[in-house]
Amino acid sequence: MQQQAKYEFSYNIFLIGFMGSGKSTISEYLHQHYAMEKIEMDSLIEKREGMRIFEIFQVHGEPYFRDLETKLLTELQQKNNVVVSCGGGTPMREENVIQMKKNGKVVLLLASPQTIYERVKDSHDRPLLEGHKDVAYISELMKQRQEKYEAAADFTIHTDGKESAQICEELVQKLLEEEERQCAQ
Ligand code: S3P
Numbered sequence: 001m002q003q004q005a006k007y008e009f010s011y012n013i014f015l016i017g018f019m020g021s022g023k024s025t026i027s028e029y030l031h032q033h034y035a036m037e038k039i040e041m042d043s044l045i046e047k048r049e050g051m052r053i054f055e056i057f058q059v060h061g062e063p064y065f066r067d068l069e070t071k072l073l074t075e076l077q078q079k080n081n082v083v084v085s086c087g088g089g090t091p092m093r094e095e096n097v098i099q100m101k102k103n104g105k106v107v108l109l110l111a112s113p114q115t116i117y118e119r120v121k122d123s124h125d126r127p128l129l130e131g132h133k134d135v136a137y138i139s140e141l142m143k144q145r146q147e148k149y150e151a152a153a154d155f156t157i158h159t160d161g162k163e164s165a166q167i168c169e170e171l172v173q174k175l176l177e178e179e180e181r182q183c184a185q
Helices: 023-033 041-049 053-060 062-078 094-102 113-120 135-152 164-184
Strands: 012-016 037-040 082-085 104-110 155-158
Touching (some): 012 023, 023 037, 037 041, 041 062, 041 082, 104 135, 113 135
Parallel strands (some): 037 082, 104 155
16 A cells, blocks of 8 residues: 555544545545544444444443443543544534544535435444435435534535545645644744
8 A cells, every 4th residue: 555645643633524424434545545543433432332333322322322422532632643533423512522622623524415325325334314314314414413513623625526535635735734824823
């Protein structure tokens, strides 16, 4: 695998966005091509609990899962230069956004409801979409969440029609520009 560049950010990068907005794909790309450590919140929670996300929802309920997200974000403050792929609902809890901002930049990935639908339609990993996999439902839930996503985000990246390489270049560029702005102050 060719390494293109290596950046050392003194903070973590939290990727937020609706289910299927590309958080995992982009964190994997940054891991492979920019040599960044990555943490996939859902996968780490599944590993620790020894259960898939839908089982955690079934057995313990959604509030239990949300508490695990908060606990994990608190732990992540000990780290830096890690790209964290959040769950789609992570920024819905204000406490989570506070934890992310303590040692991180929050990047919102946006995709259209149609794009999201195409990406999630064949998967059964997302309990909140089971039985509602259609563009209208996705669009409605996205609208309900939009305000909190936008309030949490330091940057937003529109991903429709873009390759991972372009999205990551935009993302890194925005972070570097922000660092320059801060140094100039
Ligand atoms: C959720 C999104 C999922 C997962 C859980 C709840 C949500 O993560 O955390 O099913 O509330 O939007 P992805 O966004 O990675 O699918």
